[in-house]
Amino acid sequence: MKDGVNGVALGVFIFFFLAVTVIGFMAARWRKAENEASLDEWGLGGRSFGTWVTWFLLGGDLYTAYTFVAVPAAIYAAGAAGFFAVPYTILVYPLIFTFLPRLWSVSHKHGYVTTSDFVRGRFGSKGLSLAVAITGILATMPYIALQLVGIQAVLDVMGVGGESSNWFVKDLPLLIAFAVLAAYTYSSGLRAPALIAFVKDGLIYLVIAVAIIYIPIKLGGFDAIFSAAQHKFAGPPGGKPTGALVPGEKSQWTYATLALGSALALFMYPHSITATLSSRSRNVIRRNTTILPLYSLMLGLLALLGFMAIAAGVKVKNGQLAIPQLFEDMFPDWFAGVAFAAIGIGALVPAAIMSIAAANLFTRNIYKDFIKRDATPSQEAKVSKLVSLVVKVGALVFVLTMDKTVAINFQLLGGIWILQTFPALVGGLFTRWFHRWALLAGWAVGMVYGTLAAYGVASPTQKHFGGSSKEIPGIGEIGYIGLTAFVLNILVTVVLTVVLRAVKAPDGIDETSPEDYTADAGDPGVTTELPPATAGAAH
Numbered sequence: 001m002k003d004g005v006n007g008v009a010l011g012v013f014i015f016f017f018l019a020v021t022v023i024g025f026m027a028a029r030w031r032k033a034e035n036e037a038s039l040d041e042w043g044l045g046g047r048s049f050g051t052w053v054t055w056f057l058l059g060g061d062l063y064t065a066y067t068f069v070a071v072p073a074a075i076y077a078a079g080a081a082g083f084f085a086v087p088y089t090i091l092v093y094p095l096i097f098t099f100l101p102r103l104w105s106v107s108h109k110h111g112y113v114t115t116s117d118f119v120r121g122r123f124g125s126k127g128l129s130l131a132v133a134i135t136g137i138l139a140t141m142p143y144i145a146l147q148l149v150g151i152q153a154v155l156d157v158m159g160v161g162g163e164s165s166n167w168f169v170k171d172l173p174l175l176i177a178f179a180v181l182a183a184y185t186y187s188s189g190l191r192a193p194a195l196i197a198f199v200k201d202g203l204i205y206l207v208i209a210v211a212i213i214y215i216p217i218k219l220g221g222f223d224a225i226f227s228a229a230q231h232k233f234a235g236p237p238g239g240k241p242t243g244a245l246v247p248g249e250k251s252q253w254t255y256a257t258l259a260l261g262s263a264l265a266l267f268m269y270p271h272s273i274t275a276t277l278s279s280r281s282r283n284v285i286r287r288n289t290t291i292l293p294l295y296s297l298m299l300g301l302l303a304l305l306g307f308m309a310i311a312a313g314v315k316v317k318n319g320q321l322a323i324p325q326l327f328e329d330m331f332p333d334w335f336a337g338v339a340f341a342a343i344g345i346g347a348l349v350p351a352a353i354m355s356i357a358a359a360n361l362f363t364r365n366i367y368k369d370f371i372k373r374d375a376t377p378s379q380e381a382k383v384s385k386l387v388s389l390v391v392k393v394g395a396l397v398f399v400l401t402m403d404k405t406v407a408i409n410f411q412l413l414g415g416i417w418i419l420q421t422f423p424a425l426v427g428g429l430f431t432r433w434f435h436r437w438a439l440l441a442g443w444a445v446g447m448v449y450g451t452l453a454a455y456g457v458a459s460p461t462q463k464h465f466g467g468s469s470k471e472i473p474g475i476g477e478i479g480y481i482g483l484t485a486f487v488l489n490i491l492v493t494v495v496l497t498v499v500l501r502a503v504k505a506p507d508g509i510d511e512t513s514p515e516d517y518t519a520d521a522g523d524p525g526v527t528t529e530l531p532p533a534t535a536g537a538a539h
Contacts, residue, residue, distance in 0.1 A: 005159040006328065012337025013158065013344060016203070017177070020196045020345050024184030027191040037378035039113045042189035042385065043360045045278045047108065051287050053194055054279040057353070058288060059295050060197030061275045062089075062266065065150030065347030066143075068204065068302065070408070073319040075306025079233050079243030081251060083303055084259045089296040091263035097289040100267065101282040102429045102517040108282075109516045114357075115273050115425050116365035122428040124508020125436040126369050131443050132421045133365035136270040137391075139414035140358045143269070144395035145407045147347035147354075149320065151177055152399065154340045157324035171400055177344070178396050185352045185392075186385050190278055193352040200349045203342035205298065207327075211308075211339075212301045215330050219311045225304075228311035253477035254469050261483035265419040270357035271350065281521045351392070359388035403461070412468040413454050416482035420446035423493050429517065434493055435500040436508050442493030450485035457481075 040047060049057065067085070074082030103118065112118045115136065120129035155173050184192045216222055226245065233243035247255045266272060279285055309326040316322050327339040363384040368375045375383070398407060424439045459466025472479040 006157075006333055006336065008333035009328065009337035009340055010158050010160060012334055013154070013340045016199070016338070016341035017180075017344060020199055020348065021180050021184065023195050023199065024180075024192040024348075025187055027184070027188040027195045030188075030191050030195060037381050039360055039363065039377070039380050039384055040111070042381045043113060043356050044274065045190040045194055047278060048280050049194060049278045049284070050280060051284050051291075054275065054284050055288050055291055056197040056201050057190075057194045057275045057278065058272070058292060060193060060200050060346075060349035061271050061353045062350075063201075063204070063295050063299065063346070064147055064350040065343050066146040066411075067299070068343050068346050069150050069153055069320050069323055070146075071299065071303050072306035072309065072323050075303050076309045076314075076322045077243070077306075077319045079229065080245055080247050081243070081255060082306060083300075084255050084262070086296060086300045086303060088259040088262040088266070089299055090293065091259065092266050093289050093293055093296075095263060096267050097286065099426050099429050100276055100289065101285045103273070103425075104276060104279065104282045104285050105519045106429070106512055106516045107277050108521065109519050110512065113277070114270065114361050114364050115268075115421070116361060119424050119428060120365070120369070121511045122432070123424070123434075123436040123439065124510065125440070128424060128436050128440050128443075129365050129369065131440060132424055133361040135417050135421050135443075135447070136268075136361050137358045139418040140270055140354050141391065141394055142398065142407055142410035142414050143271075144351050144354045144358075144391065145398040146411050147351040148174060148178065148395060148399045149407055150347040151344050153318075153320045154324050154343050157321055157328050158340060174396075174399070177348070178392060181348050181351060182389050182392050185355060185388055189385075190274065190353065190356055193349045193356075194278070196345065196352075197349050200342070200345040203338065204346060207339045207342045208298055208301050210335070211305060211327075211330075215305075215308050215312070215326070218330060219308060225307050225311040229307040232310050251478075253472070253475075253479045257472075257479035257483045258469065261419060261480040261486065262415065264422055264486065265415050265482065268418045268421050268425060269354075270361055271354040274353060274357040274360065282518075283520070351395070355388040355391045355395075356384075358391045359384040359386075362387045406462065406465075409459075409462060409465045409467065413451070413465055416450040416454060416468060416485060417447060419482045419486050420450065420489050422486065423489060427493075432510055433497065435497040435505065437505060438493045438496035438500055441496050442489040442491075445492045446485040446489030449488055450481055453481045453485070 071082060071085050076082075103115075106112065106121075107118060110117075110121055112121065114133070116129040116133040119132050120126055152174055160173050216225060219225055230245055233241055233245065235241045244251075267276075276285060279288075305323050305326060308330075309322045312326055312329060314322050314325050314329065316325055324340065324343065327336045331339060363380050367383050368380060372379070420443050423434065423442055427434050427439075453470050454468060455464045457465065457467045457470055468481050469478050470481050470484075471477070472484050
């Protein structure tokens with residue numbers, strides 16, 4: 001690690017940071033609507049984004065600074081087990097091709113802003129809607145925190161604030177980044193990350209393209225890189241291996257269940273749905289599911305940086321610093337600044353979308369449903385803006401007061417939680433057979449089992465919540481806790497649905513109709529205006 005502040009890299013980083021800050025505030029004037037005082041405008045960008053804007057927005061949303069730092073860091077630490085992120089991002093796109101267009105159509109028709117809006121409308125259950133909303137908010141908070149962890153990793157490697165004993169001076173750069181993020185998100189809503197995503201993804205593609213060619217040349221080619229990784233993972237003579245280039249037989253269940261469970265969970269996150277509902281037609285969604293796999297190609301190349309860090313002799317106590325340190329060691333200072341800017345901006349885009357998504361959930365499905373039922377569209381927008389600030393403050397406090405490993409493990413716990421909303425959301429898009437009470441009971445069982453199972457997992461640095469894998473009951477193999485909880489969730493939901501339908505338990509009112517799930521923009525009766533109940537409350 002270089003001593004002191006890397007002035008050239010820091011200068012380049014600041015240049016790009018200022019550029020995206022200007023773009024963030026200018027976004028308020030982009031496609032400006034006549035009436036901005038609604039969640040459709042502030043929280044969904046007016047539902048007006050086309051194919052390429054949606055592609056960049058979703059890419060900026062799903063492939064975050066944490067992805068840039070953590071995926072190769074996992075490979076740097078343990079080897080090929082970290083590649084699970086690549087197959088799960090491949091599995092997810094055929095999956096979302098089947099249900100996201102249906103979700104877009106019914107949401108467009110009824111003015112739904114969140115997944116909880118849909119669940120409430122489909123099953124006529126505010127209780128189930130509240131459960132989905134709370135789960136989404138809880139799962140999103142540590143995810144936002146990890147974006148700030150990504151910025152902090154870059155700042156540490158550049159030598160900014162990391163050596164100071166004064167906590168305020170040490171964390172001042174992160175506080176400034178947070179303040180700027182909060183300001184332009186409050187001002188411009190979803191339009192800000194939509195525009196900044198173009199810069200973020202362009203920089204990331206550039207950095208990875210250069211890294212995958214330039215760094216191997218400097219290290220003697222991929223043969224030397226893989227040989228160095230193999231030597232490291234073999235461990236000392238007579239000692240235990242520290243990793244593997246290929247997952248061993250004992251880890252195959254873990255690898256497979258983690259990939260499958262993560263694929264099922266990815267588009268349950270509120271920020272994924274927010275980016276999806278911002279598009280202007282169902283065909284935009286369908287086209288995006290066919291071109292988003294380009295990001296999976298990028299992710300595979302990005303993961304190889306973990307092996308390159310080993311071959312380059314990178315030594316860090318915190319594995320999250322491995323890739324930023326690799327960039328500083330291998331690149332000229334000016335291009336290291338470009339790479340650091342890619343990671344930093346890669347944190348700002350998803351953090352903005354996540355805070356907006358969490359705020360929309362609170363506003364629509366807690367504030368409006370339970371606190372102020374006659375809230376006007378302008379009041380909704382105002383509350384959502386304020387809550388987005390509170391969410392970001394919470395994430396900042398999380399980062400500044402807790403160990404970074406804790407933040408990572410809570411994000412893994414968030415993945416377990418958010419997967420439990422799958423039956424209500426995806427199941428509801430295709431069938432009304434599931435009973436609302438059964439779905440709520442299944443969700444509760446999945447949440448309780450997943451949380452308790454994760455609580456019992458220890459790691460070298462934590463007594464509880466030390467990981468997301470544990471022995472699968474009845475099978476004896478180590479697998480992803482979230483998928484086990486999901487299976488229990490489904491079993492409880494199905495069994496209770498049969499029982500409740502047999503005793504003719506009262507069912508909720510479904511406000512949707514079959515044709516709503518295939519409607520497109522411009523079809524008769526399809527509108528982005530507020531649904532009747534909301535519109536009536538505005539008068």
